[in-house]
Amino acid sequence: MELEELRKKIDQIDARLVELINERAEVVVEVGKFKRRSGSVPVYAPDRETQVLSKICELNKGPLPDKTLVAVWRELMSGSFFIERPLRISFLGPEGSYSHQASMKKFGQSVDYLPLADIRGVFDEVARGQCDFGMVPVENSSGGGVVETLDAFLETRIMICAEMEMPIHHNLLAKCRLEEIEKIYSKPEVFAQCRNWITENHFEGKIITEASTARAAELAAQSDNCAAIGSSLAGRIYGLNVLYEKIEDKPDNVTRFLIISSRDTPKTGDDKTAIVFTTPHKPGALFDVLGVFDKYDINLTRIESRPNKTRNWEYHFFADINGHKTDENIIKALEKLHDRTIQVQILGSFPRYTGETD
């Protein structure tokens, strides 16, 4: 078939797609009315999104990969927010940070974003109702837990309603050429994650630490011979070229993010529950708690401790367990935990992140 004819065919299909997409949007208008009437159903429904996206992937017979369809449907659902009630999402800024990139991936182009100076600020704005949701990093595959996030859960009453993982690819960003670079700005953790590349390229003497990769990009943009290491989004925002991409030592460098809100998410059947508990200071206290998970056949996917800031050498334990807080075995296990801990608090149940199609 001639190119002209093929393009005509694409035009006809596009016209049908536009109609279908708007037919879907008309139903979303009704969903919005229903939610406003009920007053209690949230606009962002992570449990429903998981259902929608897995159905789309099940239906997909190619040739497009699932991730393309997931990206299209994420934008459709972003448009749904716009129709139902415009959402405001805060994240650890400035613009161009990896948290910004994660927020865009999750919530798309049709919501408002508010970059904030620190993680605690993200919690506070959600608690005050100034933002509907917040995006915070909680752990990195090589750097471990993000202590600001864990501590903020201890000091606020904020819940987790969803989680996501995002591969973190570091890029060398600059306006100049590689040979002209005199200084490189980035965060200390990022330099640590790119150590091999920095050594191989003899950049050790040129590194300057900054509070965020986005701030690093901003500084590099103000100079003719400075570079930054950061996200490709930061490169786009601050007008820098990507001189080298994926310079991280470990190609599978991943950060797990949490979407925080004033409430958690109904059961999907493949969920996680995050809790925090404090054990008494006696031999076997933690062992006793872990025994409860074993007894009720609960899989612990993560455990991490943070110092109790009022009494030295006492700790809070953050744990993620598979299952929803409404599951019978989790209800029973949490009851038992009340007897074996000083305090136990549920931080939220949410759909388990299952990869690319999420």
Ligand SMILES: O=C(O)C(=O)C[C@]1(C(=O)O)C=C[C@@H](O)C=C1
């Ligand atoms: O089903 C809903 O509750 C909707 O608001 C619709 C919809 C969608 O577009 O499919 C949009 C946003 C939600 O997060 C989940 C699903």
